[in-house]
Amino acid sequence: MPNELPETMRQIRSLVKASGTLELTIASVEMPQPEPHEVLVRIEAAPINPSDLGLLLATADVDTATTSGTADNPVVTATIPPQALRGLAARSGQSMPVGNEGAGVVVAAGSSEEAQALMNRTVAIIGGATYAEYRCVPAALCLSLPEGTNPADGASCFVNPLTALGMVETMNMEGHQGLVHTAAASNLGQMLQRICVADGVPLVNIVRRPEQEQILRDLGARHVCNSNSPSFLDDLTSALVDTGATLAFDAIGGGRQVGQILACMEAAANATATEYSRYGSTVHKQVYIYGGLDRSPTELNRNFGMTWGIGGWLLTPFLGKLGSEGIVRLRERVVAELTTTFASHYTDEVSLAGALNLDALKVYARQATGQKFLIRPTT
Amino acid sequence: MPNELPETMRQIRSLVKASGTLELTIASVEMPQPEPHEVLVRIEAAPINPSDLGLLLATADVDTATTSGTADNPVVTATIPPQALRGLAARSGQSMPVGNEGAGVVVAAGSSEEAQALMNRTVAIIGGATYAEYRCVPAALCLSLPEGTNPADGASCFVNPLTALGMVETMNMEGHQGLVHTAAASNLGQMLQRICVADGVPLVNIVRRPEQEQILRDLGARHVCNSNSPSFLDDLTSALVDTGATLAFDAIGGGRQVGQILACMEAAANATATEYSRYGSTVHKQVYIYGGLDRSPTELNRNFGMTWGIGGWLLTPFLGKLGSEGIVRLRERVVAELTTTFASHYTDEVSLAGALNLDALKVYARQATGQKFLIRPTT
Numbered sequence: 001m002p003n004e005l006p007e008t009m010r011q012i013r014s015l016v017k018a019s020g021t022l023e024l025t026i027a028s029v030e031m032p033q034p035e036p037h038e039v040l041v042r043i044e045a046a047p048i049n050p051s052d053l054g055l056l057l058a059t060a061d062v063d064t065a066t067t068s069g070t071a072d073n074p075v076v077t078a079t080i081p082p083q084a085l086r087g088l089a090a091r092s093g094q095s096m097p098v099g100n101e102g103a104g105v106v107v108a109a110g111s112s113e114e115a116q117a118l119m120n121r122t123v124a125i126i127g128g129a130t131y132a133e134y135r136c137v138p139a140a141l142c143l144s145l146p147e148g149t150n151p152a153d154g155a156s157c158f159v160n161p162l163t164a165l166g167m168v169e170t171m172n173m174e175g176h177q178g179l180v181h182t183a184a185a186s187n188l189g190q191m192l193q194r195i196c197v198a199d200g201v202p203l204v205n206i207v208r209r210p211e212q213e214q215i216l217r218d219l220g221a222r223h224v225c226n227s228n229s230p231s232f233l234d235d236l237t238s239a240l241v242d243t244g245a246t247l248a249f250d251a252i253g254g255g256r257q258v259g260q261i262l263a264c265m266e267a268a269a270n271a272t273a274t275e276y277s278r279y280g281s282t283v284h285k286q287v288y289i290y291g292g293l294d295r296s297p298t299e300l301n302r303n304f305g306m307t308w309g310i311g312g313w314l315l316t317p318f319l320g321k322l323g324s325e326g327i328v329r330l331r332e333r334v335v336a337e338l339t340t341t342f343a344s345h346y347t348d349e350v351s352l353a354g355a356l357n358l359d360a361l362k363v364y365a366r367q368a369t370g371q372k373f374l375i376r377p378t379t
Numbered sequence: 380m381p382n383e384l385p386e387t388m389r390q391i392r393s394l395v396k397a398s399g400t401l402e403l404t405i406a407s408v409e410m411p412q413p414e415p416h417e418v419l420v421r422i423e424a425a426p427i428n429p430s431d432l433g434l435l436l437a438t439a440d441v442d443t444a445t446t447s448g449t450a451d452n453p454v455v456t457a458t459i460p461p462q463a464l465r466g467l468a469a470r471s472g473q474s475m476p477v478g479n480e481g482a483g484v485v486v487a488a489g490s491s492e493e494a495q496a497l498m499n500r501t502v503a504i505i506g507g508a509t510y511a512e513y514r515c516v517p518a519a520l521c522l523s524l525p526e527g528t529n530p531a532d533g534a535s536c537f538v539n540p541l542t543a544l545g546m547v548e549t550m551n552m553e554g555h556q557g558l559v560h561t562a563a564a565s566n567l568g569q570m571l572q573r574i575c576v577a578d579g580v581p582l583v584n585i586v587r588r589p590e591q592e593q594i595l596r597d598l599g600a601r602h603v604c605n606s607n608s609p610s611f612l613d614d615l616t617s618a619l620v621d622t623g624a625t626l627a628f629d630a631i632g633g634g635r636q637v638g639q640i641l642a643c644m645e646a647a648a649n650a651t652a653t654e655y656s657r658y659g660s661t662v663h664k665q666v667y668i669y670g671g672l673d674r675s676p677t678e679l680n681r682n683f684g685m686t687w688g689i690g691g692w693l694l695t696p697f698l699g700k701l702g703s704e705g706i707v708r709l710r711e712r713v714v715a716e717l718t719t720t721f722a723s724h725y726t727d728e729v730s731l732a733g734a735l736n737l738d739a740l741k742v743y744a745r746q747a748t749g750q751k752f753l754i755r756p757t758t
Contacts, residue, residue, distance in 0.1 A: 055657045087682065090655035253681055276469035278434045279693055292681065300677040302632055302668070303466065306691035314658055314685045 005040075005107065007031055010352055010377070011132035014056050015095045016080065016088050022060035024076040024356050025069075027095065032136035036110040039118050039139050045155035046102030046130040047344065048355070048364050048373040050251070050291055056098045056131075058091070059084040059295075062365040067358050074356045099130030099375070103145070103154035107134075115139040122149050124157035131352065133377045143331055149338070155374060156187070156344040159315065161334040163290065164191040164342075166318045167249050168201055169326070174286065178202030178245030180261055182252050183293055184224070185212035185369050187344050193219045194341045202243035204236070206257070212369060227257065233264060240268035248287040249313065254294030258287050258310060259301050266304035280305015288313035293367050346374040384419075384486065386410055389731055389756070390511035393435050394474045395459065395467050401439035403455040403735050404448075406474065411515035415489040418497050418518050424534035425481030425509040426723065427734070427743050427752040429630075429670055435477045437470075438463040441744040446737050453735045478509030478754070482524070482533035486513075494518040501528050503536035510731065512756045522710055528717070534753060535566070535723040538694065540713040542669065543570040543721075545697045546628050547580055548705070553665065557581030557624030559640055561631050562672055563603070564591035564748050566723050572598045573720045581622035583615070585636070591748060606636060612643060619647035627666040628692065633673030637666050637689060638680050645683035659684015667692035672746055725753040 008028045015023040034040050048056075060078035069075035080088065103124045109115040123142040129135055145154045171179055181192055184205035196203040197220045204223040205216050213224045223239040225232060239245075246269075248261045262285050269281035285304060290313040300310075319327055334342050347370065350360055355375050364373045387407045394402040413419050427435075439457035448454035459467065482503040488494040502521040508514055524533045550558055560571055563584035575582040576599045583602040584595050592603045602618040604611060618624075625648075627640045641664050648660035664683060669692040679689075698706055713721050726749065729739055734754050743752045 090649065090652065091657075094655070259676075270469065273469065276473070282696070289681070290685075295681075297638075298677075298679040298681060300679070302671065302674075302677060306669075306693045307696070309688055309690035311688035312685035317661070317686070 005031055005134075009133040011129065012056075012098050012352055012355065013095045014058060014098050016058050016085075016092050018092050020080045020082060020085055022058050022076075022078045022080055024056070024074075025095075026073055026352055026356070031134060034108055034110040034115065034136050036112045037115055037138055037140070038110045038136050039106045039115050039123075039142060040108035040134055040136045041102075041104040041123060041125055041142070042107045042134055043102045043104040043130055043132060043377045044151035044379050045104070046099050046375045046377065047156045047159075047346070048375065049100060049156075049159050050293070050367050051159055052098060052100055053365065053367070055096065057365060058088055062362050065358055065361060067356070072353050074353055076356050076358065076361065097129035097132065099132065100128060101126045101156065101158045102130035102135070102375075103149075103151040103157065104135075104378070105151070106142070109139070112139065118142055118144060121145070122151055122154060124154040126158040131355065131375055131377065133352075143335065145335065145338070152346070152374060153339055153343070157334055157338070157342070160188040160191055160344065161342040162319070162330055163315050164188055164195055165330045165333065166315060166322075167192060168195055168199060169322060169330075170288070170313070170318065171201070171247050173321070174247065176245070176247035176286070178204070178243040178247075180204045180206065180240070180245050180248035180265075182206045182248070182250045182257060182261075183208075183291070183369060185209075185215045186251065187372055188251075190215065190219060191342055193221050198341065202245055204239040204243055204245050206236070206261075208369075233260060236261070237264040237267045237271070240264055241271050244268075246283060246285050250287055250289045251291035252294045253289050253292040254296035254298055256299050256301070258289065258298055259304070261287055262304040262308050262310075263301065266308075277305075280307060282307055284309070286310075290314070344372070346372045348373045349376050351375070352377050384410055388512040390508065391435075391477050391731055391734065392474045393437060393477050395437050395464075395471050397471050399459045399461060399464055401437050401455075401457045401459055403435070403453075404474075405452055405731055405735070410513065413487055413489040413494065413515050415491045416494055416517055416519070417489045417515050418485045418494050418502075418521060419487035419513055419515050420481075420483040420502060420504055420521070421486045421513055422481045422483040422509055422511060422756045423530035423758050424483070425478050425754045425756065426535045426538075426725070427754065428479060428535075428538050429672070429746050430538055431477060431479055432744065432746070434475060436744060437467055441741050444737055444740060446735070451732050453732055455735050455737065455740065476508035476511065478511065479507060480505045480535065480537045481509035481514070481754075482530040482536065483514075483757070484530070485521070488518070491518065497521055497523060500524070501530055501533060503533040505537040510734065510754055510756065512731075522714065524714065524717070531725070531753060532718055532722070536713055536717070536721070539567040539570055539723065540721040541698070541709055542694050543567055543574055544709045544712065545694060545701075546571060547574055547578060548701060548709075549667070549692070549697065550580070550626050552700070553626065555624070555626035555665070557583070557622040557626070559583045559585065559619070559624050559627035559644075561585045561627070561629045561636060561640075562587075562670070562748060564588075564594045565630065566751055567630075569594065569598060570721055572600050577720065581624055583618040583622055583624050585615070585640075587748075612639060615640070616643040616646045616650070619643055620650050623647075625662060625664050629666055629668045630670035631673045632668050632671040633675035633677055635678050635680070637668065637677055638683070640666055641683040641687050641689075642680065645687075656684075659686060661686055663688070665689070669693070723751070725751045727752045728755050730754070731756050
């Protein structure tokens, strides 16, 4: 390990106390030493994705957050609702590092050939603890980026790109002809729209505001339905008749929209049916909930026949089903189209301490479409 | 066709008028003539199953029902809620025969060997229009019952027995280790309990009243949870830990119970987990909704991680997946265990006209556990 590296490094930690308090801090920990098959990455950019917030915030109410400590070493505390504490018992008392993915430069490498080959390369990594100055990972987990790649462009190589590609792969695996996507103007939704244009996949986007509609139309979207429009259900049904889409990915979770999508799919299926079926259409209609922007209960009126399914969808089990050849194929596409199809846009850049600033925290905790934070731990 | 058969026969009909009125009548129709491959069955017994009520009552509000006509030829009218009319458009104006299954005696047969072999046999049939004095069906659809079988014992050979067997088959097909069943003291639930005892399948029954609990315990049930007990969620979780059941069949549909079952399955999975997983357990938890005793919305709090599914379950598509060898295997078991495992109990026997009596109609429309009607069209 080169001499110039410091002996310690800083890392964001999230701690759930048995008393029901969340505590966020920046810990100073020993600099890791790479094993023969590992590399040490100096993290230059790590995104705050919705999928990071569960571990970081532990469902704490950010409106109760207060801060102490110093500007460089803030200590944030917030209250966790009592009903959520039971589900957090397994992490209670453990100070946990956070951050699913990021990008940086390999500054030290283990003795293996594979690790040495990555020395000084810019790489993207996944696997947790990226909200830190450094992260030691197996060389095999690194995605080596082309010479000259800006680490900020490589920070979001995994979660959003693989999720968007995973939606299209799932559609093909499960025999559907098109997709529906909610909260569709998000970074991920824009990637999905670009993939669908490139691959000729029929896509129905659902957004909540006219300006979000425009973002997607500018990317070539044919179907964008605004859920706040009085004609939403008719618009959605007609887009579903047009596309034949019977699979939806929903980032919201709560409320009535999941059921509305199934009901409109059923209406679309019946619009082309030739005879009455007492149990509804025989077309399988599926919604996967992959996010939880709305934590309120999901309410289903079940006005969509008997041939339907709803389920949770997560990237990791999907990749397990896809298999290693498929994963390599998707990773290669992400690298090849990093600054086009898979370009991410960040509205705010913050340091590690900046990520624990109360004003910033309240913004990214809201998960509003269009707001996206990038942590810059070492720049 | 023998001379002694009348020229016409009586048949219950359900008509949805575009105005939003349901009309139930007894039509007099021409006696069908069997084609070479068909037989004519004199229906002696046909059950009123929950799965018949959708077609019969068309979601009409039975509290608005009024009757006219004569005692022998009643005409029942009732109001269909406006929001349900759209889904009924495809059957509007068509007078539809009703009744999924039944049993009776073959009184005329087509010229084929297969049809002739059934002459004078007692058979069980499925395929609609069994709330009638006679029904003409392909010989291949008849389940020939052992000499001396009481038609009342054969009336419910298909829907409940194949559904109960289908639950266990689905459990095996989808790799689960045990079952959960709601509204478990029903005729179907009792069959399922007997199957599970015989086959050594762990079963968790959910009921609403202590006397229902006792019915199942008397059949050898090890796990019966009362959803009205204050300790219901703890009782259910502990039964799930004990059985490892991760698949539920739900007859109710509405309310919070589907979500509670998933949450207790998740708690049971986590009770044996060794480390915290931010997205919940990786054990797949599934609920199939196969009935709609409660038509109110399904409310999901989604406090059960990300590895879960909910869907509709219907007998016909399941049998399609099972294939013809499997169907033959299940049918043979039903005949062999007709008066034991698959025994049904009826609280009321009515004529065709009696089935349209307002007092009777209001009772069976309620689908209360323990109340079961048998129509006797010709006895």
